[in-house]
Amino acid sequence: MGSLGDNARVIAGRYRLEARLGRGGMGVVWRATDQLLGRRVAVKELPLDETLSEEEAAQQRERTLREARAVAQLRHPHIVVVHDVVVHDERPCIVMELIEGGSLAGRISRSGPLGPGAAARVGLDLLGALGTAHAAGILHRDLKPGNVLLEEATGRVVLTDFGIAQVSGATTLTEVGSFVGSPEYTAPERMSGERTGPESDLWSLGALLVTAVSGESPFRRDSIGGVLHAVVFDEIRPPPAAEPLAPVVLGLLERDPRRRLDAAGAERLLRAYIETGVMPPLPDAAAGPA
Known part of the structure; x- marks a missing residue:
């Protein structure tokens, strides 16, 4: 050195x-x-x-x-x-x-929540990033506003910090022992220690979208125990600010990963909202088989 x-x-x-x-x-x-x-x-x-x-x-x-x-x-x-x-x-x-610009978390802290249109565009960009990672067998496992960068000069949305990512076929230390991650953005199946897949990153995206438009995670509580209970058990009620994005948010925050809205469905809903200003309702069984 x-x-x-x-x-x-x-x-x-x-x-x-x-x-x-x-x-x-x-x-x-x-x-x-x-x-x-x-x-x-x-x-x-x-x-x-x-x-x-x-x-x-x-x-x-x-x-x-x-x-x-x-x-x-x-x-x-x-x-x-x-x-x-x-x-x-x-x-x-x-x-x-080097991304010249702060995180989405910093943007929300400094200037307040995004509008639903801007949040939908962030969500669409992140879906593309996750799709590429998932196709390569990589789960991010820590999608949250602090790990999303906004390039100042271009507005480019950049997913970063794959520090606890899981690579298909590899065993990681983070799979054993104490939980690693951000509980407010972690899917309930991962909280329960079950085997996880791309659906868990999509849950995190749903929580991130709520934070982007309201300024706060839907699972924020006063204690870690409260957060864990909220993720696994509490009724999920997106705040009024998230109402324009309600179909995609509720689809992504489906606790059963088998019924959770998939990436293609989330992309269709977000793109429709960006193009028309109106999000179509969540179709029955949009997230796949029960």
């Missing part, structure tokens, strides 16, 4: 970390410069769990790198581009395109 001060480390001999952009449970994201290619990038430095044995830590690094490499193969305008994956000081680091 070349050290250029606390905020200017160089990792892998080329990526100069210059300013911290954010910190979360899955690591620290830095604004950085790729000194080899002379371009600005974002570097996500994943945490090192000191409670793991040396063997477990090595397995965690390998699994993280395998999943990051899988995500790096995804190509979609609404998925963040992964440029490189390196290990530095025994920590996996993911080098990504």
Whole structure:
């Protein structure tokens, strides 16, 4: 490592970390410069769990790198581009395109909720991103406003942070032990420890759409226990602000994943609303077989 001060480390001999952009449970994201290619990038430095044995830590690094490499193969305008994956000081680091602009969560916090039309467009863009990931056997598992970036210059919606993604055929540490994720946006079948599929990401999209138009998750409560109960048991009543998007929201927030609105159905409803300003009703059995 070349050290250029606390905020200017160089990792892998080329990526100069210059300013911290954010910190979360899955690591620290830095604004950085790729000194080899002379371009600005974002570097996500994943945490090192000191409670793991040396063997477990090595397995965690390998699994993280395998999943990051899988995500790096995804190509979609609404998925963040992964440029490189390196290990530095025994920590996996993911080098990504730098999106100049804040998150959807930050936009809501600063300026208030989106209008239903803008929220529908965000939802449509995210459906495209999820469709590409799911086709490649990758579940995001942490879709929430904080993981959706809005590029300032273009308005492009970008899905990021696949830190707890699940890759088909791979076993991850996040599948064992304590729950990892954002409970207010997590599908009830995952809360219950059941096997999950793409339908779980679609539930998260439904909760995100409600947050986008109302400013708050429909499952926000005063305690984690309250959140879990709300996700699994409470009657789901979207707030008045979500009424224009009610058919798609209620279809996505169907607790039975077999009956949940699928991606194609959600796309049809959102596109109809964007084009006409009116969302058609949710057809019976729109989410597939019971």
